[in-house]
Amino acid sequence: MPAFLRYLTPLLLFLALAGLLYRGLSLDPHRVPSPLIGKPAPAFSLPRLQHADATLSSDDLKGKVSLLNVWATWCVACRAEHPLLVQLARQGVVPIYGLNYKDTRPEAQRWLQRFGNPYLANAFDADGRVGIDWGVYGTPETFVIDKRGVIRFKQIGPLTRDVIDNTLLPLIRRLQEETA
Amino acid sequence: MRRAPVLIVLALVALPVFGAGLEAFQFGDKVPEQRFKSLIAELRCLVCQNQSLADSDADLAHDLRQEIYEMMAAGRSDQEIVDFLVQRYGDFVLYKPPVEPRTWAIWYGPFVLLLAGLLILVHTLRQRRRQPPPAFSAEERARLDALLGDGAHEDGKHT
Structure with a gap:
């Protein structure tokens, strides 16, 4: 082994390791890629939040591009996200459905009265079973579902202005142009 | 006063006792209970990511333990239960990921x-x-x- 290589090897190994670790610093281990992306949305049929005798089911999501937002009144980040949802709903580009996750009806209804209701309809998932089927682990989560009822994108954690403008809206526009 | 460090160490050692307690699942037999325990020890909680479902006190971990308990009661195999979780949360829930490229x-x-x-x-x-x-x-x-x-x-x- 040439002498220069012998001295260079530890340096190169160090640089490779440092590069790996540096990359690791900017990865968020809480963003676990969902295996559901590209798969049909898990079927559900739940009572609605505001009309307990009516149901909201996965069939209601078909035939159009839609959002499903998983939220709860006990979820602090949902509170931060809420005004953005209200604003997005006002733009009227995409119907937003809600999955009210492990919550109580009175509290959830009070929340919508106080902070505004961006949802076309809310499914009331009291025991979180549908949440498990959708692989929910950190509220809020937002799914983008295409016209055929396939999940195309999942945001884990609160939506931000940046995510809405640069990821969500362009994706929704693209999906709306697809044929069902 | 010299006993303080010892007491602190003892208190820390005792912490797990106050941590995530297993809900009182009834198995009626040692074998399924052991199966349940080893199963939840091999699955990772997505909320507290360095804890297994057995260790975690997160709300989701409670729900998933309940779900696994019910699936066991319904006679599902370990593989079916693991597949159920992987379908929803991905390979990330496995402490033993599958061998693939x-x-x-x-x-x-x-x-x-x-x-x-x-x-x-x-x-x-x-x-x-x-x-x-x-x-x-x-x-x-x-x-x-x-x-x-x-x-x-x-x-x-x-x-």
Whole structure:
């Protein structure tokens, strides 16, 4: 082994390791890629939040591009996200459905009265079973579902202005142009 | 006062006792109970990511333990239960990820490194053996003789 290589090897190994670790610093281990992306949305049929005798089911999501937002009144980040949802709903580009996750009806209804209701309809998932089927682990989560009822994108954690403008809206526009 | 550190250590050691308690699941038998325990110990909680479902006190972990308990009661196999979770949360829930090209590095990487280390070790040892021990220069030899005593040393005469 040439002498220069012998001295260079530890340096190169160090640089490779440092590069790996540096990359690791900017990865968020809480963003676990969902295996559901590209798969049909898990079927559900739940009572609605505001009309307990009516149901909201996965069939209601078909035939159009839609959002499903998983939220709860006990979820602090949902509170931060809420005004953005209200604003997005006002733009009227995409119907937003809600999955009210492990919550109580009175509290959830009070929340919508106080902070505004961006949802076309809310499914009331009291025991979180549908949440498990959708692989929910950190509220809020937002799914983008295409016209055929396939999940195309999942945001884990609160939506931000940046995510809405640069990821969500362009994706929704693209999906709306697809044929069902 | 000198006992304080000991007490603190004892308190820390006792912490797990107050941590995530298993809900009172009824199995009626040791075998399914053991199966349940080993199953939830192998699955990762997504909320507290460095804890297994068995350790975690997160709300979701409670729900998933309940779900697994019910699936066991319904007669599902371990594989079916694991598949159920992987379908929803991905391979991330497995503390033992499947062996596939994507995961070869984590499964085989340590053995590759071990082999590389062994090769380097053998190579170094061989090279060392091949090299003759360093010869003394005439000057060093003279000094050595002087130190060992006026050339009377038998070995000294030969060289």
